[in-house]
Amino acid sequence: MPDDDEFNLLDFLPYLLNQAAEESSTAFHKVYKDRYGMLRTEWRVLFHLGMYGDLTAKEIALRSRTHKTKISRAVAALEKRRFLTRTRDTRDKRHEILNLTAAGQSAYLDLRSVAQSYHKDLISQFSEQDAKRLRDMLRRLARTD
Amino acid sequence: MPDDDEFNLLDFLPYLLNQAAEESSTAFHKVYKDRYGMLRTEWRVLFHLGMYGDLTAKEIALRSRTHKTKISRAVAALEKRRFLTRTRDTRDKRHEILNLTAAGQSAYLDLRSVAQSYHKDLISQFSEQDAKRLRDMLRRLARTD
DNA sequence: GGTTGTTAGTTACAAAATCAACTATTACTC
DNA sequence: GAGTAATAGTTGATTTTGTAACTAACAACC
Numbered sequence: 021m022p023d024d025d026e027f028n029l030l031d032f033l034p035y036l037l038n039q040a041a042e043e044s045s046t047a048f049h050k051v052y053k054d055r056y057g058m059l060r061t062e063w064r065v066l067f068h069l070g071m072y073g074d075l076t077a078k079e080i081a082l083r084s085r086t087h088k089t090k091i092s093r094a095v096a097a098l099e100k101r102r103f104l105t106r107t108r109d110t111r112d113k114r115h116e117i118l119n120l121t122a123a124g125q126s127a128y129l130d131l132r133s134v135a136q137s138y139h140k141d142l143i144s145q146f147s148e149q150d151a152k153r154l155r156d157m158l159r160r161l162a163r164t165d
Numbered sequence: 166m167p168d169d170d171e172f173n174l175l176d177f178l179p180y181l182l183n184q185a186a187e188e189s190s191t192a193f194h195k196v197y198k199d200r201y202g203m204l205r206t207e208w209r210v211l212f213h214l215g216m217y218g219d220l221t222a223k224e225i226a227l228r229s230r231t232h233k234t235k236i237s238r239a240v241a242a243l244e245k246r247r248f249l250t251r252t253r254d255t256r257d258k259r260h261e262i263l264n265l266t267a268a269g270q271s272a273y274l275d276l277r278s279v280a281q282s283y284h285k286d287l288i289s290q291f292s293e294q295d296a297k298r299l300r301d302m303l304r305r306l307a308r309t310d
Numbered sequence: 311g312g313t314t315g316t317t318a319g320t321t322a323c324a325a326a327a328t329c330a331a332c333t334a335t336t337a338c339t340c
Numbered sequence: 341g342a343g344t345a346a347t348a349g350t351t352g353a354t355t356t357t358g359t360a361a362c363t364a365a366c367a368a369c370c
Contacts, residue, residue, distance in 0.1 A: 027277050029212050030309055031300060033287045034190040034280075039230065039307035041182035048179055059356075067174050078318060085184065090357075092319060114318045114365050132172050135179075142178045146302060154302050155176060157291060162184035164175055204326075223348060235327075237350060259335050259348045 037161070048138050056127055057101070061086060061094040063131060066120070069104065070128030074119045076109075085164075103127060182306070193283050201272055202246070206231060206239040208276060211265070214249060215273030219264045221254075248272055 029035055052058040058066070068080045075083075081091045095118060098104045103124030109115035120128060143151045174180055197203040203211070213225045220228075226236045240263060243249045248269030254260035265273060288296045 027216070027281055029216050030304070031284075032280055033284050033300075033303075034186065034193055035209075036300065036303045036307060036309075037182060037186035037189055039309055040303045041179065041186040042230070043307050044182055045179040064180075071172070071174055076318075085187070087358080088319070089321090089359085092321090093356090096320090112318090112366070116319075135177055136172055139176075139178050142306065145305060150298065150302065153295065153298060155178075155181065157295065157299050158178075158181045158185045159175070160290060161287065162181060162188050164181075164184060206327095221348075232328080233349070234329085234351090237348095238326090241350090257336070257348090261349075 033161075044138075044142055048135060051134050052131055055130070059094065059097070061090045062097055065091060065094045065098060065118075066103065066124065066128050066131070067135075069118055069120050070125065070132065074117050076115050076117055078115075080118075098124065178306075189287055193280060196279050197276055200275070204239065204242070206235045207242055210236060210239045210243060210263075211248065211269065211273050211276070212280075214263055214265050215270065215277065219262050221260050221262055223260075225263075243269065 049060070052063045056063075064084050064086065065080055068083060069075060072083070077088065077091045077095055080086070081088045084091075095104065095106075099106065101123075102121055104118050104120050106116040106118055109117055146154065194205065197208045209229050209231065210225055213228060214220060217228070222233065222236045222240055225231070226233045229236075240249065240251075244251065246268075247266055249263050249265050251261040251263055254262055291299065
């Protein structure tokens with residue numbers, strides 16, 4: 021937005037980010053929905069467990085900046101599909117440690133490779149340097165550093 | 166994602182974009198919700214009308230890449246709050262031309278200035294050149310060129 | 311050791327988004 | 341000009357999300 025008076029919606033960063041996010045997510049969304057009947061929070065939980073190993077719901081909520089009720093429902097759905105199991109922590113019975121089952125692990129690996137190929141497709145339109153710049157700027161905006 | 170085997174969720178572009186979008190939208194969301202009781206699609210409709218003048222619902226749906234039912238409900242809500250009026254096109258009675266009322270115009274101007282200031286805050290953490298690069302890359306990803 | 315506070319997670323109810331079917335109007339085609 | 345297709349927009353049923361209140365377990369304090 022170079023000029024004060026000339027506001028352009030298409031330059032407004034939150035709008036632009038939302039449009040880009042939506043556009044870039046659609047294709048992947050279709051895959052995990054069609055292939056595994058998953059919702060957005062469900063694949064996120066799956067990926068967090070697949071990437072970082074066994075975690076509690078709380079830890080996933082923190083890492084993904086997602087509200088605990090969303091996580092709670094996603095965990096219930098994944099459990100129902102036998103993609104994960106819960107184990108109560110004997111030391112502190114409030115905590116449930118979540119583990120991917122073999123089926124969950126295999127869904128994760130499958131979707132991870134899909135994600136990787138979508139990512140490559142998206143990023144290939146930029147130079148390596150620009151891709152790095154983009155990633156760094158988005159991380160700052162997402163405050164996930 | 167430099168290495169094939171080392172997938173990192175925090176580098177996955179659609180995820181990163183979603184996180185950045187959510188993070189950067191929260192504060193503005195609160196403003197239009199608290200001040201005018203608007204939803205996301207409602208401010209988008211308001212902004213499209215404010216920026217581009219009188220449009221039909223269809224045109225807004227196209228420009229904002231939003232489903233027509235969402236637009237339909239947003240228009241109904243804005244009409245109820247007397248932020249816009251509809252005029253049936255006499256040439257083609259299927260079209261309704263939407264116009265902001267004075268109240269709608271004033272809400273638009275108010276929110277626009279809020280948006281501008283949020284935008285400036287967000288963008289100020291980057292150099293002018295990086296900001297331009299970011300905008301251009303996001304536009305390409307959003308395919309809004 | 312009982313009261314108070316905090317934390318992990320769930321549930322219930324209301325609000326919102328999605329999807330498909332619908333009406334009304336115009337365009338196309340024979 | 342009758343029949344079919346296409347377009348603008350709405351509505352209703354279902355799913356998903358958001359908000360707040362809830363249970364259960366633990367911690368801290370006196």
